[in-house]
Amino acid sequence: MTKEECFYLGRIVAKFSFKGEVLIKLDTDEPELYTEMESVFVEYNENLVPFFIERSYLHKSTLLRAKIEDIDTEADAEDMIGAELYLPLDLLPKLPEDKFYFHEIIGFDAIDAEHGNIGKIVSINDSTAQALFEIDKDGKQILIPMNDEFIQKVDKKNKAIHVITPEGLIDLYLG
Template sequence: MKKEDCFYLGKIVSKFSFKGELLIKLDTDEPENYVGMESVFVDYNKNLVPFFLERSALHKSDLLRVKFEDIDSEEDADDLMKAKIYLPLDLLPKLEGNQFYFHEVIGFKIIDQTFGEVGVITNINDTTSQALFEIDRDGTEILIPMNDEFIDKIDRDAKTIFVSAPEGLIDLYLE
């Protein structure tokens, strides 16, 4: 399994017991969807390695307490500390309407209600307090905040997102 075929689910943040249990900090708004998984991929020695779960349960809302098969001691668990956890992309629940996964819209066109066709999404910058569409317009980068108020409609079939950017925002990048 390759990383590009997977999505990041979370990171092992601590040991829970002397029997090899671990706590995974989940990167999701719906942690309950990931209780009862049979397996996950662990980023171990720069490879995605499948680990099978004996059991899992939510712990303090956004932590998943897991017991992996063959991880039976604190020493075994130490070896996995801080490892990132992944799942195959096809396990993501399908989103509808104006909801989308960041990886899903790379390559989509952005059309602004006033400006017209802005360009193509090359990346999503989520390192800032407000996530941003990074859009390429003939070599010029344009940033538009990913704000529900600005996103009018997503047409998955046409790979297009229709927006109403704040007045003058797009022009700032083109002057």
């Protein structure tokens, strides 16, 4: 299994008990969907290694407390801190047609109401306060905030996202 075939689930942020339990910060708005997982892929030396989960439950509503098979001591758990967790893409919950996962829209055309096709979405920058579409237009980068007010239509069938951008935004990049 490769990272491209998976989605990022979260990161082990702390050890919990002397029996090897860990706390996982899940990258989701619905952590309760992941309390019944049987296994998870852990990134280790740039490879994804499968681990089985013996038991897990929500801890303080946002963290997942998990006992992972073969992680039996505090030292074992300590070694896991910081590890990123992944699951296969086919385990992602299905979304309504007007919603999308970030990885789904890479390669989509960005169609602006005024300027037409403004390029391909090459990435999503979610490291800022407001997530941004990163769009490539003939080697120039265009950044558009991923704001519900700007997204007019998600057309998964034709691999396009239709946007209405504030006046002058696109001209900043292309002008």
